[in-house]
Amino acid sequence: MENVNKGSSMIKGIVAIGCLLSLAVCTMFQCTISDTGLNSGNSSQTPNALVGMLYEPDGKTPAHGVSVKIRPKNSLALSGGNNNPSNDFDTSSTVTGSSGYFSFDTSLSAGIYVIEALSGNNALFIDSIQIVKNAETDTLPPSKLQPAGAIRGTVSLIGGGDPSEVYILAFGIDRFAQVKHDGTFTFPSFGEGTYNLRFITSVLGYKTFDTLNIEVVSAETTDIGRITLPYTGTPIPTGIKSFYDSSSQTIIVSWNRSDPSITKGYLFSRKFIWGDITSITSTIITDTFYTEKVDLTKKYYWECQIAGIDSNGIDGAQSDTIIFQWSQDTLIEASQSILMQQISNSSGITKDVYDNFWIADYEAGKVYVYDKNGHLKNSWLAEISKSDSFPFSATNSYMLCVDNNKNVYLENADQKSIVKYDSTGKLVGTLQVSSESKTIDICLDKDGNMYTYSYNRFLPNLWIRKYDQEFSFIDSSMNLITLTWDHRNFEIKNDVIYCTGACKSVPDTIQHIIPQRFSINESKIGNLKAVMIVSVESTVDSQGIIYGVDSPKNLWVSDVASLHQSNFAVKPDIPSDFNFIKGIYIMSDGSIALCLYNSNSRSYAVYFLRRS
Structure with missing residues (x-):
């Protein structure tokens, strides 16, 4: 020996x-x-x-x-996930x-x-x-x-599949580690030394992968970075997005195009339940989107999966299931508790954490504060003005944001600045913005940092810039959000930036590029990522569930993680003269505040909605 x-x-x-x-x-x-x-x-x-x-x-x-x-x-440990023979x-x-x-x-x-x-x-x-x-x-x-060391890293399955079906084995060691669903792993309890690892999986189309000479130091964790398993199968379609067009009652599903040298087409499998009727079909298509008209006069359930097809006509593994359902469950109107009058249409509304409603009337240069019962708490004149918001709709972009200390952030376009007032109407801060860009909206994170959403007229590009509470610049990121022609809302929840925009003025040929309720862009600013929501107005609750509204009669609910969507009819019908949607917010009691505007009477109404 x-x-x-x-x-x-x-x-x-x-x-x-x-x-x-x-x-x-x-x-x-x-x-x-x-x-x-x-x-x-x-x-x-x-x-x-x-x-x-x-x-x-x-x-x-x-x-x-x-x-x-x-x-x-x-030698290698044997695991239930080993699809490759190894010596016992x-x-x-x-x-x-x-x-x-x-x-x-x-x-x-x-x-x-x-x-x-x-x-x-x-x-x-x-x-x-x-x-x-x-x-x-x-x-x-x-x-x-x-003291033992450890090895950590991230596993990437470029052809799709669940990373939790990947296992890591160490040569000569009678143990193994399993990768988490998000692709990360930690393999603990190693003595100091040099190790060779093997990655194995039961996911079809992937080969075994070895990485050699991993140095582990006592009491430290060695990060080996991202490991991409060799893939030989037909890629699972990625980037799947779903969209329901309420005007044409059409479901649209789109996905990213896979490598054409491998994937020659797609198998689109769908199931729907309409009343007592159930239908299951599979369709072979060569494009990267699927459309289907639906009849929502009865309870409706619709789901689909997509698989790539290779040159031999063999379909690969299927994607995750995308679900759409329409329920005849309704959202009832609890009361019209707020009626705010003599306010111009050139105004914006928001809600603070204390359930107060703030309105900035840019035509009158005035700020109003109402409680949730509709009582006027305060109002004051402010040096605010609104600029041309091209290429976005000029009727929807009204900068208005309130922090937890009841400081309000507004736009003064004449001075090319963002202004900050306290709750008494005292000016406490001013941020000068570039003349080359149009600041479309602002929002705040839980620490009071401010984010501006702006459009550069000359490039053109969309930017998000981050400032601290004293308006000192911190960070910026370009092209985070999908360009839309009708900006509506901009907010942060749970370290995710949500931006709402409508695409009604986008030509049909372009609409297929963004046929989804929402899309996640992995670009980040600090620790935040961006989500684009295609709707008239929307908001997000503390669990990341998106509530969107297309009209005063229709509200939908979507889950970013599962792409699960439900639509609900608003009952009883809201008076048709309140036909302009100004905002939707989650109240502290869980009800949904739908803020509508009547241009004839120059007044706001807030309806509180709950599921029946």
């Missing part, structure tokens, strides 16, 4: 010296082979045995009762005696092995032990446990 890196000739040439070393170790630490409880007698009675001494991390205290395992260096090696194990002594008997075949010992948060790894069948006992140098 010897470490293979030092050559095998050293042990072979000095059999007698090996026996003397064995006796010396036993004498020095006052132990016998019987300490292990596995073997009895002396070393000369245990031919081809392997013995060693293990200490605690202090290097002095014997490590008692620690499990020590030895396995062939090229038995692990030999023993337990250290009271003096830290351990030994392995004659059952070991000739070959190269590794030793692993685990004890609580401490570990030992001895690499490349060569055992030669020569009827002698080999003794390892004394070793000590050290």
